[in-house]
Amino acid sequence: MNDLTQTPEMLIATLGARARRAAAIIARASDAQKADALRRAAQALRDQAPAIIAANARDMDNAAANGLSPAMLDRLKLDETRVEATAAGVDQVASLADVLGGVIDRVERPNGLELSRVRVPLGVIGIIYESRPNVTADAAALCLRAGNAVILRGGSEAKESNRAIHAAMVEGIVAAGLPAEVVQLVPTTDRAAVGALLKAAEFVDLIVPRGGKSLVARVQEEARVPVLAHLDGINHSYVDRAADSAMANSLVVNAKMRRTGVCGATETVLIDRGYGDAPALVGALISAGCAVRGDDAVQAMDSRVTAASAEDWDTEYLDAIVSVRMVNGVDEAIDHIAAHASHHTDAIVTEDAATAEQFLNAVDSAIVMWNASTQFADGGEFGLGAEIGISTGRLHARGPVALEGLTTYKWIVRGTGQARP
């Protein structure tokens, strides 16, 4: 592995071939064995918490010396509470229902052929991530639970932490009788290895980038392997003329301000000109600590509102800032969303069921909501147990992606000797 003459392509080919062999084994492992591997891995994480925290301390020292921001340092940091939370997350994935082997649909043809589509693992998944070392455990757990092998490539700033967590995961996997190569960690943080991984279509079936926009953009630009990517969350909450004003204030403030840094946060509020309580809604946002950038009508409501520029309607703030625009009813709201949304999560607040259904049908986003906060855009909140990410793409899986999104299907055809005429 440390042969300096080895190219990144050779390294990835070696890891990839091992992953393919491991994938063939885990694809046929029983559900009980996979769950057992995860429970043992969770226990190993707990048992090895001191070593993991010590490894993390080395990463933190390096990171501080390299001048990482306080926010980045906080993302990197592990303590007993965070290691326990990571272990508990792995246990939780172990407790999820099996998604494999189920028959999606079945049909008998007039010639007697019986066709069924059966859910099977995707194969080998590559995860490329940045500073949060817990991804080493939780992404690995989801991939394994869905019957896949995984190749992890974490950020250089977390390399010691990732190695320690990876070692604990492997301990559990091997103790359950599965091959260690089900979960591999790329043993170099050389950036060229990422490039090689992104092009390894022979060995990798899906790449999931988990990190900031620049990482996702690089992955999408370079990958020859299919990518399950999350881009922007430019989400809208539309307050219709028929909205209940108490509900509107509660939902919009929650959608914007509960946590401003999550991808499900509302970034633009559209208010129907026919809605009577717009000033109170704007005031509620400001009272909650949000800076409001509005069109002329919104600026006229409150002197604390500043002018929104054209760029504001296309901006994901991920901060306590919101753009607010008045629109002529649901049709104009739908048009604004079509022009500016990132097709992530968009919501309507209204008591009018017909208007709500119009909005839910017409808005082409991964998640559309009626009388609910866009901050519910989350795999856990959707009952999926845990998520590998939220996909803003349209193929394969859309919105929160959990175990099912890490599977595919095959067609099984049972005959009695049919030749094709």
Next chain:
Amino acid sequence: MNDLTQTPEMLIATLGARARRAAAIIARASDAQKADALRRAAQALRDQAPAIIAANARDMDNAAANGLSPAMLDRLKLDETRVEATAAGVDQVASLADVLGGVIDRVERPNGLELSRVRVPLGVIGIIYESRPNVTADAAALCLRAGNAVILRGGSEAKESNRAIHAAMVEGIVAAGLPAEVVQLVPTTDRAAVGALLKAAEFVDLIVPRGGKSLVARVQEEARVPVLAHLDGINHSYVDRAADSAMANSLVVNAKMRRTGVCGATETVLIDRGYGDAPALVGALISAGCAVRGDDAVQAMDSRVTAASAEDWDTEYLDAIVSVRMVNGVDEAIDHIAAHASHHTDAIVTEDAATAEQFLNAVDSAIVMWNASTQFADGGEFGLGAEIGISTGRLHARGPVALEGLTTYKWIVRGTGQARP
């Protein structure tokens, strides 16, 4: 459109923006309106058959002057029978059941949020194809039926035919009250336009290449847009020791020889050493006109068998040639298939249900079959009505891809004012 200063990127951006607008309209069109558009398009194809055949004659003249092979000329040629078959295909797509709007699953969360996943169109689909002009009609029909806009880019050798067929399709679409831009034909056969289309992720959600391996390879190499691709069909028929010999002979000869040029044709036959009638099976293949390339044991069965080289096990002949290898039971057959198959379609012939299930579970191909001919690998035979292609990829859609594969889903969340805690 004929502005010579326009770059391919500008052309595709123009077509793409039109397609996005048309996609938003067709996504909300009723099922009846879409079916009506296709029936009118089919009628327009019939009405304009003389013009289509005349346009095709110009393509044929050019192609002959350019020295196209007889096989290519035959693919290109349209006559009354073929135009009628194309129109009938469009009518058939009109008669398929609606795939949109269906609820895939629904769940109510403890907090009262009701979540459902609903099937919606994919958006804008790009089809890149070669010499068969009927693709202009049938790919457009499938995309439209699933609620999508489509951008077609046909081969230069069929440009006159494609324009005539496209004109007929648009006549039907407009007559049904839908925008002409639902089906656009790239108005140049400049290869740079293909490159621009493959990179137009802003405007195109999926690219489907329909053509030979070099086209598919180029598309996969260059595309920044997701690709639904069909690569090789290196398919296997495995004859187990417990196979019925009459069935084995019938199925294997059919799987190899019914049509040798289709992607579902068997290319390698694996025979269990415990199967008693291998010489008869080899003889049946030879009697059917097939050249047999075998391992030592197979060569010993019949003097007409030639030696298989290492490359034979990885070759898609698409011809009356087969490679035949003796294996030690189903386990070795599974291992051979894992090492050499293209994961398209692989079959077992056996009377032993347990062995069959072992094979069906272990072989990781888009289609696995028991006691049936691999030549059934076809959307029509699967009851899907028509297919846009057979996917050898693992994401989104696998095996025969028809209307459902041209859709995605969205999450609809219905609440009563829930804010996220």
